[in-house]
Amino acid sequence: MEIMYTAHASATGGGRNEGHSKTDDGKLDVKLSSPKEMGGPGGEGTNPEQLFATGYAACYLGALRAAAGKDHVKLPDDTKVTADVGVGKRDDGQGLGLKIGLTAYVPGYDAEKVKAWMDAAHIICPYSHATRGNVEVSLTVGE
Known part of the structure; x- marks a missing residue:
């Protein structure tokens, strides 16, 4: 397969549980938080x-x-x-x-x-x- 584009992102901290994820170009930069339905705190972050x-x-x-x-x-x-x-x-x-x-x-x-x-x-x-x-x-x- 010939690759046309590659996205690069990394996650730090607790991953889906109170972590942080962002793309290398900074266009996406989000706080992560597990939903209450999965035993997490819910809150401000996405999942x-x-x-x-x-x-x-x-x-x-x-x-x-x-x-x-x-x-x-x-x-x-x-x-x-x-x-x-x-x-x-x-x-x-x-x-x-x-x-x-x-x-x-x-x-x-x-x-x-x-x-x-x-x-x-x-x-x-x-x-x-x-x-x-x-x-x-x-x-x-x-x-």
Whole structure:
């Protein structure tokens, strides 16, 4: 694979538990805090699941636009993708795992057409490619 871009980030302190993470260029610089639901304090910081959800939603939206573009369709500016990233105990008892739901809201297009673009986007998107086969990802057309 020919690499087009490499992102660089590091985490310090307690990692997801009262840690800190930032990119080498300083464009992203966040305090980390585990959510109360996972036994953490909640509070001001974000968590890795939120960061993953924002990245996946943005990447998948780009892939959705590319999929529609293959049909010579420019999606409306108010098209939206929501990523729900759940974290929980794996069924095998060997740690934690993720479960992801992607919902696309595409005003003005019927659900069948949007679902076809979503299926195509799921092949195009590198996040979908990275999770395929080891993370459950559901695709839903929003209303």
